[in-house]
Structures are given as structure tokens and as C-alpha cells.
Amino acid sequence: MRRTSRPTDVPAGPPQPGNLSHELNRFVGRAAELAALVAALESGRLVTVTGVGGVGKSRFAAHAAARLPRSLCPDGVWRVELATVRLPELVEYTLAEALGLTDHTTRAPRQVLVDHLAERRLVLVLDGFEHLVDACASLIRDLLRAAPGLRVIAVGRRPLAVDGEQAFPLAPLTPADAAELFADRATALLPGFQLDGRTLIDVLEVCRRLDCLPLAVELAAGRLRVLSPPQLMERLDDRFRLLRGGGRDALPRHQTLRTTIGWSHELCTPQERLLWARLSVFSGSFDLEAAEYVCGGESLLADDVVDVLDELLAQSVVVREEARGEVRYRMLDTVRAYGAEWLDSLGDGRRMRRRHRDWYMGLATWCELDWFSPRQGEVAARVETELPNLRAALEHCLTEPGETHLGQYLAGTLWFYWAGCGRLSEGRHWLDRSVGLDVEFDDGDVCPGFVDEDTEYGASRLKALWVLGYVAILQGDTVPALAALQECREEAERTGDATALAYAVHRTGCLALVTDDMPRAEDLLRTALAGYREIGELNSNVLMGQVELAMALAFQGDLAEAVALCADVRQVCEDHGERWTLAYALYVLAYAQWMEGGYAQARGLLDECLAIDHEFHDLLGTVLSMELLALVTLEEGDAAEAAVLQGAAARMWPSVGLPLFGSAHYNTPHERCETQARQALGDARFAELARSGEQLEHDEAVARALSRGRRQRPTTAVPHPARLAEPVGQKREPAASRTWKGGETAG
Incomplete structure (x- = not known):
């Protein structure tokens, strides 16, 4: 049979922005439908591709979207996969994740999306929404109203019933x-x-x-x-x-x-059918080790899973994926749903979902421990990949009778991902839910680290409480943060849980730090660090407490002890391969170098700090580094570039939480830089340059800040601003006698 030509092939040129995947095999037919869909999208802003399951809606929509004219969507085409999303309240988080958005504030996720899309011209491909019609219809309606440059290709088995929607029924192939x-x-x-x-x-x-x-x-x-x-x-x-x-x-x-x-x-063997059914408990993709643990057992040995899985791959029941050298597997949603029905008919669904929960709780526990290691970046990527399954495990724990304490444990154990990888909003969602539920127990269930099933407050709930307090602090939501930390502290004292007590005191000190009460912050953080030493705790949280103490001291004028504390943290981080906390230590060291006039040294420290923060999607660390880099740039004589960087930082702050934490100490570099830059440039020119910085996308702003050190610097210097504070000269206990050594065992 003669193969027809493909007039819809993409012409040579720069890659289209967005997240569409490259097609792995040839797209066949549908030339007329492709042209019709493009025309429909040019004349309207919402086109819903409908049709029976298996008609090829998803592939067709993605293929068409990849071939849209650049003039229609200069800001790219972004595909949002909703098949693995089970809860309506997670639709907005999933869309934000697909767009690469990170937001640390208490703003509603929908408002974050509205603000991001308001001035952009892009196309969203919303795929697999049929089980979330109401939530998706409401969201798309609001986004289309607020973002005139937005176009949407929705893909499902029924229309969304939104005003202005054009239905595009997709027929079978000829x-x-x-x-x-x-x-x-x-x-x-x-x-x-x-x-x-x-x-x-x-x-x-x-x-x-x-x-x-x-x-x-x-x-x-x-x-x-x-x-x-x-x-x-x-x-x-x-x-x-x-x-x-x-x-x-x-x-x-x-x-x-x-x-x-x-x-x-029917053509599968009994073992193949059994594995098909058991694999249906996974959400999104999974790896071989997970399949062997979850699906191995009665009637199918774990050692046999790989061979049976290979047969399912050969029959296209399971799809193979490979990314970053790792092989993973996925079931098409329709195939997965068929397997789930079969699993329930076998009466084995609840047991398999518990095995799935156990695997991902174990994974989260391992990742928390391995976060304090040279594999920190790998841990972040692993949790990102496994997020659909971790969500499924969380949802199971928080809806299954008797498993609330396990949900609290899992939500708390993922603190490093919520706080360290820019997922504060979703973390807050799970933590609020978990601590808001009464704890019940099933006979025989044992939660790792749980103290006493007869006690209402066990270690799992206490951990969820201090993590909730921490996340709320980073969001700038101080009242709920204080309430959670007070509850955690009181119950930890009552039950004698020294670990939870140290964390509650630590995060209360962190709250004092960001609300400008430096003496109280210093007192609480010293108490927490003493508690950590007593129980032998050493991890990223503990080192962060030491950095936060250094900040409190630096803001009170004691640069010498602040530098000693952060130099010690830097050494421990290098010994253990820790990078997330290292970035904050580098920030304090750069601050001290700026205070002493060491601008080149400060820039080197801040470049490393900013690169790490950007890698981990840590908005707080990123914007603090940008503010201080703007000030250093001013000191180096480039007031114009300093204004641009301040504008870029100003765009980031609304997504962080309280602007500049509401702190006079954190705000001082910003105010000094703005005052001096305005004097050098004039108000009109400063405002113009700051606005140009505000137009930079997040990645562009970071790249520009990091490239500064590679460009020739002007020789005309701007007068140095007054120092933030003079050292008070107070003698303090030497840092080395109070800090952590790399040879100690991690807690």
C-alpha cells in the first residue's frame, strides 16, 4: 500500500516552547482532521476533541498541537496529563506542575495560574479529563476569562460544556x-x-x-x-x-x-492476567523493583514478575519508557481500568493497594534519609517521577479506615520535597488534611517511628505538625504555623518525645527569625541545636537550624560568629555531599563578604548559591540570592544591571510569601540597592530598567544573574552604601565548640 505524504510535518526551525514529547512511531492518516482542528483553534479559544475510548484522541491532539503555527502560541504548547489525577482538588496543582510553576504563597492555586497565564499566548492540551469534568470546566472557564491569549485543546470522551467551546468529534480511521x-x-x-x-x-x-x-x-x-x-x-x-x-x-x-x-x-496466560490486574494499582509510571514488590507473592513469585512483565510488554498491555537511563513502565488508562475491574472481581484490591502503600512509604523513608547525602539531586528527581504514586498512597492512607497515622507519617516524611523542591502548596494540602483527621488503628498496623497506638499523639502526628508549621512559615502564613508548632511542642513535652520537641522549638525559632524577632530567634535556635546534639540528630534540618542561627547573629551585628557557624556548615555539607542547606550557608557567607567589601568573593558565593537554589526550585533561596546579587552588582559599578536584577526579584517575591518576609533585616539589601541605584540612574531610568527585569521569565532572570560574572564590569563605581549594621563586638562561645562535625552519625 502506498503511504501518503504528510503535509503537516514541522518545518525546520527553533524548537517550540512547551513540554510536548517527541513521537516514538509514525502518525498515520487524519490529514483533513488535523487541518480542521488548526482552523477551529484559530477561530476559537476552546476546542474539545471528543470520541470513544481508543479512537486516538490523545495522539491526534498532541500531533496537531505540535504543528500549530508559532504565531498562534509564541509562549509554547503545554500538555497536561490528567489520567492519573483522581481528586478534583489536584487538577490545579497538576496544571501548575505541567507549566513548571513554583509558588510558596498561600494564594489559591487557581490564582497562581491566572496570574501566570494572564499575559501569555500559549496553548494548553488538557488530556484525559472525563473523570474530572466539573473541576476542569470551572478551571478552564476562569482561565479563559482571565487570559485572552490562552487557547485550550481539551481531550475527553465528552464536552466540557463551557461557553465558547467548539466540539470536535473524532471519528475512527478510514x-x-x-x-x-x-x-x-x-x-x-x-x-x-x-x-x-x-x-x-x-x-x-x-x-x-x-x-x-x-x-x-x-x-x-x-x-x-x-x-x-x-x-x-x-x-x-x-x-x-x-x-x-x-x-x-x-x-x-x-x-x-x-x-x-x-x-x-483472554489470550493472556493466568499469570499474565494476574499481573495485569495487580499492576492496575500503580498511578502513572512504575519501575521493575516496585512491580516485583507490590505484585509478587501468592500465585506469582517476585522472581517471575520480570518474565511475565516482558510478555505484557510484547502484547502492548504495558508500555516501556526510558528517561535519564532508567527504564520505567506504564499502562494505558483504559487498559489499567480493565485490570482494576478484574482485580476487584478477584477480591484482592484492598490488599494490593496496601502493598502499593507500603512500597511508597518505604521509598519516601529511604529518600528522606538519602536527602542528606551526595544523592540529593537524584532523590529530588526520584520523588518528582514517583509523585503520582506517592499521591495515590497518601490518598489511600487518608481515606482508608485505620490508616490516618500512616498518612501523617508519609506527609511528614516528604518534608524535604515540600520545602526543598518548591512544592509548598501541595505539601500544605496533604499536611492540613492529615493533621485534621482523627487517628484510628487497624490491628497489626505498625507505622515506622510511631510511639504508642494508645496515645492520640504519636510520633507520626507530631512530625506532621512540625512539618506543617515549617511549610506554613515558608508560605508566610504565621498564625497557622504558630498553632501547629505550639501543639507539637506541648504534646512532645507531655509524651517525652525529645526529637519532636527539638524540631518544634527549631521551627518556632525560624518563625521568630522571619518575623524580625532576632533575640528570640537566637534563643530558640540555640535551644533547638542543643536538643539535636543531645539526641545525636544530624541532617539537613539540623544544619539549616545552624544557618538560621547564623542569620540571626549576622542581623544583630555579630558577623564573626555567623561566619564561623556557616563555615562549619559548609564543611559538614561538603563532607556529606549536602547541597540544599549549603546554598543558605553560602548566602550568609556572601552577606558577610559584602559587609566587608569583598564584592568579588561575595559574587562567587552567590553564583554557587543561586545555581543550587535554582536546581532545587527553591524560590526563597533564589530570590534572596537575587536581591543580594543586585546589591553586589551595584557595588561593582553597574547600577543599570542592579536595577534589572531588582525588577526580576520583584517578580519572584509574590510567589514566595510575605514580601521580603516583612523583615527590616531581609529588606535592607533591597532598600540600600534601590536607593543608591535611583541616585545613580534617576527615578525614570531606574523604573524603566526595573520594569525590563520584571519581564524576564524565571529561568531567564537566573541565567542573566549568573552570567554577570562572565561579562566585563564597568570601571565607574557607585559609592558604597552604609553598612547594614556594625559588629557589636560581643564575645561569644566559639562556634567550633557548639557545632556539628562531619564524622557524626546522621539522625
Whole structure:
């Protein structure tokens, strides 16, 4: 069969912004539909591609979106996968995640999205929303009203019913295109396969009997490993009669797809069917180790999972993915749903969901320990990849009777991801839910670190409370933060939990620090560090407490002890490979260098600090570094660039929390820089340059700040501003006698 040309191929040029994945095999047919969808999107702002499951809606929409003219979406095409999202309240978080947004404030996620999209011209591909219609319709309606440059391609089995929506029903392939699709996939499987003569007649009949649905055609082509085209037709006859699903009023095409999947299921061995059912508990992708643990056991040994999984891969029941050298697996949502029904019919769903929960609780525990190591970046990437499964485990714990304490443990254990990787808003969601539930216990359940099942407050709840307080502090939400920390402290004292007590005191000191009560912050942080030493605790949190103490001292004028504390932290971080806390220590050391006039040294420290913060999506660290870099840039004689950097920082602050933490101490570098830059440039020029900085996207702003050290600096210097504070000269206990040594065991 002659293959038709593809007029929709992308012309050569720079890559389109966005997150669309590259296609792994050839897209077949639908040239007229592709042109019609582009035309519909040019004339309207919301087009919903509808159709029966298996008709190829997702692939079609992504293929069309990748070929939209750049003039229609200069800010890119962004695909949002909703198939793994089970809760309506997570739709906004998922959209923000797809757009790469990080926000630390208490602003509603919808407002964050509105603010981000308001002045952009881009296309969203909202895929797999049918189980979240109400939430998606409400969100898209608000976004379209607030963002005139936004266009949306929605993909689902029904329209959203939003004003201005254009429905785009997607029909099955033509028989010729379906046969070409069959041949393309068959050739990849069997290189000698040819679509001619009797084979062409048989394949056309197979496609016709499958209503030319792309998913059904691809599944059928995958069966050529063991069946010839004539045998395919014989099996279709048998399976259509045997597996006709759905009620009497169900659409025939729905029945046809179910029959196709059921037929693939029937051709599986008992072990393959069992693994198919058990794999349905995963959300998103999974790796082999997880599959072996969760799915291995009765009737299917863990050692046999890899061989059975290989057969499911060969039959296209499971899809293989590879990223960063790691192989992972995924089930198409329709296939997963079929497996879930089968699992429930076996009466094994609850047990398998508990095994899934156990694996991901173990993963979170390991990641928390490994965060304090040279693998910190790998840990962040791993949790990012596993987030859909971690969400599923959290939701299971917080809805399954008797497992609330496990949900509290899991939400608290992920503190490093919520606070260290820019996920404060979602972390707050899970923490608020977990501490708001009463704890009940199932017989035999044991939560790692839980103190006493007869006590209302165990270690799991206490950990969730101090982590909640910490997250709320970073969001600038001080009242709930204080309430959570006070509750944690009181119960820790009552139950004798020295670990929770130290963390509660520490985070209360952090709250004092960001609310400008430096003497109280110093007192609480010293108390917390003494508590950590007593119990032998050493990790990123402990080192951060030492950095926060150094900040409190520096803001009170004691630069010498602040530098000693952070130099010690720097050494311990280097010994352990820790980088997240290291960035904050570098910030304090850079601050001290600026105070002493060491601008080149300060810039070197801040460059490293900013690069780390940006890598971990830590907005707070990023914006603090940007503010101090602007001041150093001013000192080096470039008032214009300092104004640009201040504008870039000003754009970031609303996503961090309280502007400049509401602190006179944190605010002083900003005020000094702005005052001196205005004097050097004049008010009008300063405002113009600051506005240009505000136009920079986050990545652009960071790249510009980091490139400063590689450019030639002006020789005309701006007069040095007054110092923030003079050292008070007070003698303090030497830092080395109170700080942590790299050889101690991590807590």
C-alpha cells in the first residue's frame, strides 16, 4: 500500500516552547482532521476533541498541537496529563506542575495560574479529563476569562460544556488509514511483513471488524507474534460473541473496544492476567523493583514478575519508557481500568493497594534519609517521577479506615520535597488534611517511628505538625504555623518525645527569625541545636537550624560568629555531599563578604548559591540570592544591571510569601540597592530598567544573574552604601565548640 505524504510535518526551525514529547512511531492518516482542528483553534479559544475510548484522541491532539503555527502560541504548547489525577482538588496543582510553576504563597492555586497565564499566548492540551469534568470546566472557564491569549485543546470522551467551546468529534480511521496503521505497527514487529495480495484483504477485514479504532488496530497488530491475519479474524469472531461488554444501551464502539481489550486479556496466560490486574494499582509510571514488590507473592513469585512483565510488554498491555537511563513502565488508562475491574472481581484490591502503600512509604523513608547525602539531586528527581504514586498512597492512607497515622507519617516524611523542591502548596494540602483527621488503628498496623497506638499523639502526628508549621512559615502564613508548632511542642513535652520537641522549638525559632524577632530567634535556635546534639540528630534540618542561627547573629551585628557557624556548615555539607542547606550557608557567607567589601568573593558565593537554589526550585533561596546579587552588582559599578536584577526579584517575591518576609533585616539589601541605584540612574531610568527585569521569565532572570560574572564590569563605581549594621563586638562561645562535625552519625 502506498503511504501518503504528510503535509503537516514541522518545518525546520527553533524548537517550540512547551513540554510536548517527541513521537516514538509514525502518525498515520487524519490529514483533513488535523487541518480542521488548526482552523477551529484559530477561530476559537476552546476546542474539545471528543470520541470513544481508543479512537486516538490523545495522539491526534498532541500531533496537531505540535504543528500549530508559532504565531498562534509564541509562549509554547503545554500538555497536561490528567489520567492519573483522581481528586478534583489536584487538577490545579497538576496544571501548575505541567507549566513548571513554583509558588510558596498561600494564594489559591487557581490564582497562581491566572496570574501566570494572564499575559501569555500559549496553548494548553488538557488530556484525559472525563473523570474530572466539573473541576476542569470551572478551571478552564476562569482561565479563559482571565487570559485572552490562552487557547485550550481539551481531550475527553465528552464536552466540557463551557461557553465558547467548539466540539470536535473524532471519528475512527478510514479503512485505508487503519490498514496502513496496522501495517506500520506490524512491520516494526515483523520486518518482513508486507501489506499486499491476500494479506491486504485480510487486514482490511480485521480493521473493519474492529471499527477502525486505532487502539484496537494496534492491539491486533501486536498479535501477529502468534497469529496470522486469517487467525486474527477467527479469534475476533469468537471473542466478539464471548466478551461483548456493557449494557444494552451502550454504544457499539464502546462494546467493541471493551471486546478488543477483553480479547487481549483472554489470550493472556493466568499469570499474565494476574499481573495485569495487580499492576492496575500503580498511578502513572512504575519501575521493575516496585512491580516485583507490590505484585509478587501468592500465585506469582517476585522472581517471575520480570518474565511475565516482558510478555505484557510484547502484547502492548504495558508500555516501556526510558528517561535519564532508567527504564520505567506504564499502562494505558483504559487498559489499567480493565485490570482494576478484574482485580476487584478477584477480591484482592484492598490488599494490593496496601502493598502499593507500603512500597511508597518505604521509598519516601529511604529518600528522606538519602536527602542528606551526595544523592540529593537524584532523590529530588526520584520523588518528582514517583509523585503520582506517592499521591495515590497518601490518598489511600487518608481515606482508608485505620490508616490516618500512616498518612501523617508519609506527609511528614516528604518534608524535604515540600520545602526543598518548591512544592509548598501541595505539601500544605496533604499536611492540613492529615493533621485534621482523627487517628484510628487497624490491628497489626505498625507505622515506622510511631510511639504508642494508645496515645492520640504519636510520633507520626507530631512530625506532621512540625512539618506543617515549617511549610506554613515558608508560605508566610504565621498564625497557622504558630498553632501547629505550639501543639507539637506541648504534646512532645507531655509524651517525652525529645526529637519532636527539638524540631518544634527549631521551627518556632525560624518563625521568630522571619518575623524580625532576632533575640528570640537566637534563643530558640540555640535551644533547638542543643536538643539535636543531645539526641545525636544530624541532617539537613539540623544544619539549616545552624544557618538560621547564623542569620540571626549576622542581623544583630555579630558577623564573626555567623561566619564561623556557616563555615562549619559548609564543611559538614561538603563532607556529606549536602547541597540544599549549603546554598543558605553560602548566602550568609556572601552577606558577610559584602559587609566587608569583598564584592568579588561575595559574587562567587552567590553564583554557587543561586545555581543550587535554582536546581532545587527553591524560590526563597533564589530570590534572596537575587536581591543580594543586585546589591553586589551595584557595588561593582553597574547600577543599570542592579536595577534589572531588582525588577526580576520583584517578580519572584509574590510567589514566595510575605514580601521580603516583612523583615527590616531581609529588606535592607533591597532598600540600600534601590536607593543608591535611583541616585545613580534617576527615578525614570531606574523604573524603566526595573520594569525590563520584571519581564524576564524565571529561568531567564537566573541565567542573566549568573552570567554577570562572565561579562566585563564597568570601571565607574557607585559609592558604597552604609553598612547594614556594625559588629557589636560581643564575645561569644566559639562556634567550633557548639557545632556539628562531619564524622557524626546522621539522625
